[in-house]
Amino acid sequence: MGRSTETFSKKEKEKARLKKAKEKKEKAEDRKANGSKGKSLEDMMAYIDEHGNITSTPPDPSKKIRINAADIPTGVAKQEDIPYDTVRNGVVTFFNEAKGYGFIKDQQTQESIFVHINALTEPLKENNLVTFETEQGKKGLSAINVKKK
Numbered sequence: 001m002g003r004s005t006e007t008f009s010k011k012e013k014e015k016a017r018l019k020k021a022k023e024k025k026e027k028a029e030d031r032k033a034n035g036s037k038g039k040s041l042e043d044m045m046a047y048i049d050e051h052g053n054i055t056s057t058p059p060d061p062s063k064k065i066r067i068n069a070a071d072i073p074t075g076v077a078k079q080e081d082i083p084y085d086t087v088r089n090g091v092v093t094f095f096n097e098a099k100g101y102g103f104i105k106d107q108q109t110q111e112s113i114f115v116h117i118n119a120l121t122e123p124l125k126e127n128n129l130v131t132f133e134t135e136q137g138k139k140g141l142s143a144i145n146v147k148k149k
Helices: 008-034
Strands: 088-096 101-106 112-116 129-136 141-148
Touching: 088 112, 112 129
Parallel strands: 112 141
Antiparallel strands: 088 101, 088 129, 101 112, 129 141
8 A cells, every 4th residue: 555645744735825815815805895996086085284184174275375476486596795704713623734734613603624735824733823714625615825823
């Protein structure tokens, strides 16, 4: 007599496969019974009220705000030149003489501004009080005409 070719693991796999197929069929029947297909457009619409909450009721037309399209600014706003003192005061926070650059901390705005050795009128060291002007460099503001106070 030959042995059965069905092993325990084969039986378990077959049970799991049948169970999965049964669950899939039940889910499909449930979707069919409770499905949202066939609903009208109004049933599917959602609105946002004046407080930003999602609601199923349409907004009140009397609360609608009319905006004139001509009143909406387009393009970039003009930046007017703000007159300010071109000579600034600051403190040298870092300066590397070997590499020829450093940074000055502006006393008014507290921003760090790059300074190159070519922009100096006299040698600088860290913690020196200086006066300087700025210009726009490749990577941001750069100090020029740097003088000790």
